[in-house]
Amino acid sequence: MTFIRPNFRHPELSTNAIGQSIKSYEGALSTLCAGCGHDSISAAIIKSCFDLNLQPHKIAKISGIGCSSKTPTYFLGKAHGFNSVHGRMPSVTTGANMANRDLLYIGVSGDGDTASIGMGQFAHVVRRNLNMVYIVMNNGCYGLTKGQDSATADKGSASKKGVPSVFDSIDLCQLALQLGAGMVARSFSGDKHQLIPLIKAAIRHPGFAFIDVVSPCVTFNNTPASTKGYEWVRDHLEATGTIDFIPAKSEITIDYPPGTSRQVELHDGSELVLQKNAEDYDLSSRKAAMNRIEAVREQQHILTGLIYHNESAADTHGLINTVRQPLNELSQQTLCPGSGVLDSLNESLR
Structure with missing residues (x-):
């Protein structure tokens, strides 16, 4: 068999505002297990980039090691890409972002890649507010090494091996x-109507945008006793509200059922629109968001949707005052102005 996607597409395939068809945002055929939630996330990324009229060559997709980290092969085949060492995706993304801030950076990771070996890297890329989209494909197990529990496996949940986890789990959103x-947002790979608007909003968000996506592993962690399986997740979802994304200067209209809604305006004029439910809370309050996650968790449910949103913080470039021009476009004279400049700088510090 072949894993090369056929080139043929329907001659009347629709295109977006920049003349690209959905084919321009695809990658190779997936080699993941049939039914894997990760493939649904890849499809959501493809649809989001297509709808936002992004140029694929202006996107950089970076991953670590794991089933999730294989997925950049399956989307945005014309984008820049780098498959890094296990748990090191954040530092590679940081280096690339410092060199060229003009690209859109999409980091893809797994629950093992982020919550275990990559925990230290994750912590620092968040606190630096790097301008990137960070997506965790969270299945609660190590799919590449036969399904051992990961750090996000909920205490008491049981995978295919049948032994309940005895450790408290790490909640990456908290x-x-x-x-x-x-x-900060959480979604489910089987809910594209929620996931796609969240990815679009994360792309437009200036700074660090995090989406934890519960993505069932159909081979090792899809039993009725697993809190990361399709059956359990579908029966225990609790959403912050119905979500839609309205691009800037778009003629798209929305029609919500009776009730109130909240419009979250992003920096480019786009809007993330949320239809409130009865238990709505202040999305700009970190404390309220933490309390809501914990309250839902105590009920043995999973909180999905947009959990927290704040645009006021400066990203890494703003914090350390980097140059606007990509480093690879700077001249030798600018990068190495000579010993005189260094002497003057040293003198100013005395």
């Missing part, structure tokens, strides 16, 4: 909130 992320 951790991202505590570390200062500007946008």
